[in-house]
Amino acid sequence: AQKITQTQPGMFVQEKEAVTLDCTYDTSDQSYGLFWYKQPSSGEMIFLIYQGSYDEQNATEGRYSLNFQKARKSANLVISASQLGDSAMYFCAMSPFSTDYKLSFGAGTTVTVRA
Amino acid sequence: EPEVTQTPSHQVTQMGQEVILRCVPISNHLYFYWYRQILGQKVEFLVSFYNNEISEKSEIFDDQFSVERPDGSNFTLKIRSTKLEDSAMYFCATLGTMSNYGYTFGSGTRLTVV
Numbered sequence: 001a002q003k004i005t006q007t008q009p010g011m012f013v014q015e016k017e018a019v020t021l022d023c024t025y026d027t028s029d030q031s032y033g034l035f036w037y038k039q040p041s042s043g044e045m046i047f048l049i050y051q052g053s054y055d056e057q058n059a060t061e062g063r064y065s066l067n068f069q070k071a072r073k074s075a076n077l078v079i080s081a082s083q084l085g086d087s088a089m090y091f092c093a094m095s096p097f098s099t100d101y102k103l104s105f106g107a108g109t110t111v112t113v114r115a
Numbered sequence: 116e117p118e119v120t121q122t123p124s125h126q127v128t129q130m131g132q133e134v135i136l137r138c139v140p141i142s143n144h145l146y147f148y149w150y151r152q153i154l155g156q157k158v159e160f161l162v163s164f165y166n167n168e169i170s171e172k173s174e175i176f177d178d179q180f181s182v183e184r185p186d187g188s189n190f191t192l193k194i195r196s197t198k199l200e201d202s203a204m205y206f207c208a209t210l211g212t213m214s215n216y217g218y219t220f221g222s223g224t225r226l227t228v229v
Binding site: 035037043044045047050089091093095099100101102103104105106107108 | 146148150155156157158159160163165170171204206208210217218220222223225
C-alpha cells in the first residue's frame with residue numbers, strides 16, 4: 001500500500017515569490033509515478049507535473065518544478081513567480097507501475113497568494 | 116484535447132434513494148477509476164475497473180456501491196441507498212496506455228444527500 005504525506009495544511013505566499021510544497025511518500029514498489037494536481041475553488045482536478053521513479057532529472061513544466069529525492073522519498077513541488085491565480089488546493093499523488101495503477105493522494109495543501 | 120465527461124454536474128437526492136453517476140471515458144483508455152472527495156478534504160479512492168471488471172476497491176466501496184460499463188462507453192457508479200455521509204464530489208478518472216501515461220479526470224459530480 002502507498003502512503004502520501006503532505007504536512008502543510010495551508011500556506012501563504014506573496015505574489016511573484018516562489019513557494020515549495022512538501023510531499024513525502026512510502027511505497028515498496030520499485031517503479032512508480034509521482035504527480036501533482038491543482039484544485040481551484042471551482043473543484044476540477046488540474047494535472048500539473050509528473051515524475052517517474054526512474055527519471056534521473058527533475059521534472060519541470062513552466063513555472064512548476066518537482067524536486068525529486070528518491071532516497072528520501074520526497075517529491076516537493078516548487079511554484080516559481082507565484083500569481084494570484086495559483087491560489088488553490090494542491091495534491092501530491094502516487095501510482096505504482098503495477099496492478100491497476102491506482103492513484104493515491106495526499107491530504108493536500110491550500111496555497112493562498114497575496115497581492 | 117480528449118476529455119472525460121461526467122454527468123450530472125450536480126445532483127441532490129433524498130436519503131435512501133438510489134443515484135447513478137455517469138462518466139464517458141476517453142475512448143482508447145483502459146483503466147477507469149472513481150474517487151470521492153468530501154468537501155475540502157482528501158481525495159479518496161473508491162474503485163478501479165479494468166477489462167470490464169473491478170480490479171481493486173477500497174473499504175469505502177461497500178455493498179451499497181456498484182460500477183459497470185453497460186454499453187462499452189459509459190462507466191457508471193451506482194449508490195443503492197444514499198446516506199447523508201455520501202454527500203461529496205465524485206470524480207471519474209481514466210488512464211491510457213503506458214505510451215500515454217497520464218490520468219484524465221472528469222470535472223466531477225457534486226452529490227448532495229438531504
